[in-house]
Amino acid sequence: MKARVTVMLKNGVLDPQGEAVRHALGTLGFAGVEGVRQGKVIELDLAETDRSKAEADVKAMCEKLLANTVIESYRVEIL
Template sequence: MKARVHVMLKNGVLDPQGEAVRHALGTLGFEGVESVRQGKVIELELAATDAEAARVEVTRMCEAILANTVIESYTVEIV
C-alpha cells in the first residue's frame, strides 16, 4: 500500500522559495503569476493492508517528523 503526504507552509508563513520561483517565472517571461507557494510531496510504501490503520500510522509520522506542524500543514492520501 502506498501513502502520499502533501506538506505546505501554513497561510501567513513567509515562503522565500516560492517568492524566488515567482520572480524567476517573471524573469523568464511568464506574466501574471501573482504568488507561488512551494511545498513537498512524500511517498511512502507501506506493508500495511488496512487503509485506515495506514492513515493513522502515517499521520503519527507526520506529527513526529515529516511535517513541522508549527509552520506547516499536511494532508495524507492512501493510494
C-alpha cells in the first residue's frame, strides 16, 4: 500500500522560499504570479494492508516526524 503526505506551511506563516520563487518567476518574465507557497510531498511504501490502520499510522508519523505541526499542516492520501 502506498501513502502520499503533502506538507505545507500554515496560512499566515511566512514562506521565504515561496517568495523567492515568486520573485524569480517575475524576473524570468512570468508576470501575474501574485503568490507562491512551497511545500513538500512524501511518498511512503507501507507493508500495512488495512487502509484505516495505514492512515492512522501515517498520521502518527506526521505528528511525530514528517511535519512540524506548529507551523505546518499536512494531508494524507492512501493510494
